[in-house]
Amino acid sequence: MKQRIGYARVSTDDQHLDLQRDTLARAGCNLIYEEAVSGKSTARPELEKCRKALREGDTLVVWRLDRLGRSLSNLVQIVAELEQRGIGFESLTEKIETDSAAGRLVFHVFAALSEFERNLIRERTQAGLAAARARGRAGGRKPKLDNQQVREIKALLRDRDIPVAEVARRYGVSRTTLYKYVGVIMPRQ
Structure with missing residues (x-):
């Protein structure tokens, strides 16, 4: 039986999950995993429980894209893993869902932009290191002892x-x- 499973996250304890919880319930999520943890944190136990609960044919639903991934590349990685397992993904605010061809296209455009961004960062870093070396500066930490x-x-x-x-x-x-x-x-x- 296909399920719509929700995931809701707030960054701090003083924020409330009410808006996300209500929106996910209206979107047909009978089961909602909730946690209060920074998106930058790698330890998100409720998200891991949610991912383990998802089965082929299910759909993971979030209120907004930024609730799921720590970064665009992390989001793309999570959704790609879901897709490989035959699990759909839907973001209610951005109106993105991967169960249709159009939804997958939009998401893959995001993935391409993410890869493009990583390549630009890598190129800028390499250029900066080369410029520093040309000026006689070596990378790395300064020696502790002379x-x-x-x-x-x-x-x-x-x-x-x-x-x-x-x-x-x-x-x-x-x-x-x-x-x-x-x-x-x-x-x-």
Whole structure:
């Protein structure tokens, strides 16, 4: 038996699900999964329960697109997974549904725009890194220790009476960082 299953989400506890709940119920959803969690959060347990409850032929219904995905690419990924499983998707506010050819077309245009956006970001990032390298800047974090400090640390570590932990504390780094800069040294107390 085909079901229309709703998913409603608010970003904070002081927001209310009433509008979404009422709209989803009017749209024929007998079962509605609800949660109050930021869309940026990767942990959305009610959404996971909802996705597991969906069966082939069912339709996942949301009030608005932004209630489902953390980003456009995440939304496209979720809907593509639903489509592979034979599950429809409907967004009431945007009037998008993937049960018809026209609805799938609209959604695939969104998917193409999402991929285009990712490619533009990648190209801009690569161009920015190339420009920085051309100006002599290297990417990555700045080193924790300079060459002078590394020489001092090596000299201190030659003295077996000085604990590695004390040297690390003195320079404000971890023992692991010391070992990284001075090479592999047998750990001491």
